[in-house]
Amino acid sequence: MEHDLAVQVTERQMCPECGHALVAGDERFPRWCAACDWNVDGAGPDAAEPGRLAAARRRLARRHGEELAAAMSGEATNRPRRDAASLLALGLALLVHGVTLALAVAGLLLVVLGWETVVQPIGGVALIVVAFVLRPRMYRMPQDGPVLYRADAPRLFELIDDVATVTGTAGVHAVVIGGDVNAAVTAYGWRRRRVLYLGLGLWEVLAPRERIALLGHELGHFAHGDVRHGLLLRQALRSLVLWVETLAPSRAHTLWDTLFNVMTYLPRYAAYGLLVLLDHLTLRAAQRAEYQADVSAARAGSTDGAVGLMDRLLVADSVQMLMRRESVAAQMTGGAAGRAAREAAERGLWERITAHVTSIPADEYERLLRVSARRGHGVDDTHPPTHLRRQCLARGEPHPGHVDFGDERAAAVAAELAPARARVARQVILSHTC
Numbered sequence: 001m002e003h004d005l006a007v008q009v010t011e012r013q014m015c016p017e018c019g020h021a022l023v024a025g026d027e028r029f030p031r032w033c034a035a036c037d038w039n040v041d042g043a044g045p046d047a048a049e050p051g052r053l054a055a056a057r058r059r060l061a062r063r064h065g066e067e068l069a070a071a072m073s074g075e076a077t078n079r080p081r082r083d084a085a086s087l088l089a090l091g092l093a094l095l096v097h098g099v100t101l102a103l104a105v106a107g108l109l110l111v112v113l114g115w116e117t118v119v120q121p122i123g124g125v126a127l128i129v130v131a132f133v134l135r136p137r138m139y140r141m142p143q144d145g146p147v148l149y150r151a152d153a154p155r156l157f158e159l160i161d162d163v164a165t166v167t168g169t170a171g172v173h174a175v176v177i178g179g180d181v182n183a184a185v186t187a188y189g190w191r192r193r194r195v196l197y198l199g200l201g202l203w204e205v206l207a208p209r210e211r212i213a214l215l216g217h218e219l220g221h222f223a224h225g226d227v228r229h230g231l232l233l234r235q236a237l238r239s240l241v242l243w244v245e246t247l248a249p250s251r252a253h254t255l256w257d258t259l260f261n262v263m264t265y266l267p268r269y270a271a272y273g274l275l276v277l278l279d280h281l282t283l284r285a286a287q288r289a290e291y292q293a294d295v296s297a298a299r300a301g302s303t304d305g306a307v308g309l310m311d312r313l314l315v316a317d318s319v320q321m322l323m324r325r326e327s328v329a330a331q332m333t334g335g336a337a338g339r340a341a342r343e344a345a346e347r348g349l350w351e352r353i354t355a356h357v358t359s360i361p362a363d364e365y366e367r368l369l370r371v372s373a374r375r376g377h378g379v380d381d382t383h384p385p386t387h388l389r390r391q392c393l394a395r396g397e398p399h400p401g402h403v404d405f406g407d408e409r410a411a412a413v414a415a416e417l418a419p420a421r422a423r424v425a426r427q428v429i430l431s432h433t434c
Contacts, residue, residue, distance in 0.1 A: 013031060
């Protein structure tokens with residue numbers, strides 16, 4: 001959706017900083033000044049930075065996002081090149097896996113060759129256990145919610161196939177339905193079967209063209225070869241995160257705690273430094289893949305649909321908070337009355353969420369765009385800032401959308417999703433306790 005920057009104002013409340021009238025939103029959202037941005041981000045710029053690593057990633061994401069947004073004009077449809085940074089990242093990933101293999105081999109040798117002693121086999125077993133924990137793993141089928149296969153939802157899979165054709169890739173083997181305000185793709189098993197995770201907290205609030213854009217964006221990650229979707233790098237990053245968490249310092253209650261902290265100081269910061277370096281080396285390529293996936297979204301669902309999708313991502317926190325309130329409110333009463341309240345909450349959950357998002361005024365979207373520009377807001381700490389993704393779409397080549405999603409097709413897909421909608425609504429309502 002496009003937002004009129006001439007936002008509404010009220011004459012009753014004036015800005016304490018510049019004296020201009022404040023934006024007249026409704027009572028659900030903060031009042032702010034469109035002239036000087038007073039109170040535009042009442043939570044503060046650091047509110048979305050939960051930890052040191054997340055903060056570092058967000059700073060890198062913002063910097064690379066701004067650089068790429070300025071450089072992507074005319075490049076967004078190109079497939080990513082294996083530049084020096086990506087090649088170095090692959091080399092470091094091999095080094096990480098090499099360390100895991102070396103631990104396993106060293107442990108095995110200690111057990112076999114030092115069997116006559118006591119200490120060596122014990123140390124060998126410890127090394128083998130560590131190597132086992134850090135080993136590369138094939139991802140399993142996600143179990144976040146109902147799993148649909150082609151036989152369960154042929155019209156949905158037909159739609160996904162059409163979107164995949166437009167984006168230049170193949171479809172998926174399965175669709176997992178969840179309640180999050182999110183969507184994602186991954187591959188599982190040794191055969192690397194593709195799976196799409198579809199969060200109804202996002203899907204249900206989207207218009208038809210925005211839903212096509214969402215599918216186009218996710219499948220675009222397969223089409224453009226997102227470096228972080230590669231098994232080698234994903235597993236290396238996972239291993240390094242485990243190293244950092246395992247070697248994290250503990251409170252020095254005893255002498256052994258102090259000794260552990262001293263002994264793990266250098267390995268801990270070596271692992272952390274390597275993790276940050278891998279993040280730095282792969283983040284630019286990953287962000288380029290996000291911009292390219294956005295172009296795939298526009299091709300499939302239209303530029304307007306892709307821009308509308310970006311706007312809905314801005315209110316994801318509001319949707320998540322509403323789902324939590326719905327859950328808590330439905331569980332306030334016990335007994336038969338409580339069961340009736342929960343059933344009523346389940347039946348109308350998605351309709352109430354959609355009505356909530358539809359009722360959000362245009363000036364609140366404008367405020368959130370300004371917050372995005374201040375914080376470098378992204379859907380997580382690795383994505384380009386949302387406002388930059390929106391700008392690139394709005395300023396790029398306009399696309400009319402090449403995948404049809406008319407009323408008849410939309411109704412057929414909705415009918416196939418109906419059982420999963422009911423089941424996931426129940427999961428959402430029961431997911432929080434009072």
